[in-house]
Amino acid sequence: MKLWESVEAEYRERTPTSKEMYHETRDHVPMGVASSYRAWDPHPLIIDRAQGAYLYDVDGNSYVDFDMNNGAGMSGHAHPAVTEVVTEQLRNGTLFTHPHELLSEAAAELKKRWDAIDKVRFTNSGTESTMHAIRIARAYSGKDKLLKIEGAYHGCHDYVLMSKSAPGRLSGHPERPSRVVESHGVPEKTAETVEIAPWNDLEAVEGILRENINEIGALIVEPIVMNTGMLQPYGDFLKGLRELCDEYRITYIFDEVKTGVKIAPGGAAEYYDVEPDLVTMAKSIGGNFPVGAIGGKEEVMAQIEHGAAHYGTYNGNPLVLQALVTQLREVLTEDAYEHVDALGQRMVQGYEDIMEDQGIDGHVEHVNSQGSILFTDERIENYRDWLDNIDYDLHENFWFSMVNQGIMPHPHSADQQWTISVQHTEEHIDETLEAFKHVAPRLAEEQQS
Structure with missing residues (x-):
């Protein structure tokens, strides 16, 4: 058999x-x-x-x-410290839709871990975090196109459902990967605002930036590409991307939904000693509760105050922020x-x-x-x-x-x-x-x- x-x-x-x-x-x-x-x-x-x-x-x-x-x-399943605080919070209310003390407490805990973070907004998932971060990044740069890495996963909104697991026959040249839409229902007009770059090839990335000069406004990367096992960056790839973003005036987003707090207290930004403009977080920051976050430099996050939309009834609710604060202070x-x-x-x-x-x-x-x-x-x-x-x-x-x-x-x-x-x-x-x-x-x- x-x-x-x-x-x-x-x-x-x-x-x-x-x-x-x-x-x-x-x-x-x-x-x-x-x-x-x-x-x-x-x-x-x-x-x-x-x-x-x-x-x-x-x-x-x-x-x-x-x-x-x-x-x-x-944190493992049902960690006693997390379970205790959320049980108490259940008695005091799970959703306020008004500001509360935990907003600043939770944001401060994230800021302690990421040097690049001056301000924080909370979301409910990794998908929400990357979706809003891309909007903020484009608003800051004033340019509409997004550059993402072939094989990387950033959630399930339209702009990132491209070239994450495309068959080889559709992938195009290794230095100029084809844009492959990987979900029905994603408009072709949306796909046209996204370019795809290879991982661990700075020369190819710069070539794509030159071809789209004054069009690409945001670059989003998983610092370790975790839709293909664990594709780590080699040499100075991540730092090289930082330099290219500075040169081409592109907002640099680290998608730390998977790496954040898990490979180091301050995630991949700490581990690889790179300072992005924006960081997206979710998963293990919340001790198994549905919470995400966007953090970044003050001038970038200020786009929220200047018209970049970020809304959500459940954003920053006290139940999940109790879990987050306890996870970061007492568990990790x-x-x-x-x-x-x-x-x-x-x-x-x-x-x-x-x-x-x-x-x-x-x-x-x-x-x-x-x-x-x-x-x-x-x-x-x-x-x-x-x-x-x-x-x-x-x-x-x-x-x-x-x-x-x-x-x-x-x-x-x-x-x-x-x-x-x-x-x-x-x-x-x-x-x-x-x-x-x-x-x-x-x-x-x-x-x-």
């Missing part, structure tokens, strides 16, 4: 109630999920509860969880970062040792709480390298095999990365590596066949 047939059969046998409930949900909800990414074949898991470092499904299976809500859960402490980084190093070393022992071609990309296992020995520098070298079928076998062992290694799909939370321990890492030892021989056989 082929590996996938065996793995899928075991998964189905473990999760019959998930299958039943999923098909019931599809009668009421498109695709049976609340976000399209969460649907997968043969059926997704239906989760009953989450606590600490574990997920529990409706079939009674438990999983050591490194998905952590697509990276929103660096200096000791927490040391703890998580040590666990990350242990995970990386273990995965790579096992792959070497079994003769599996592969390596791990890793920064602090974030990591991604790649079943290739090739260095991946950009989206084209990713397309050419990542074996999605092998990775599906890995992911489902680990799930069958009671480990959720990361969000589903080869293009995702794990998040290690403050509630993970050495025992959780060792349990994960023991599971990988069990599945690695069959992966090696599959890779070599």
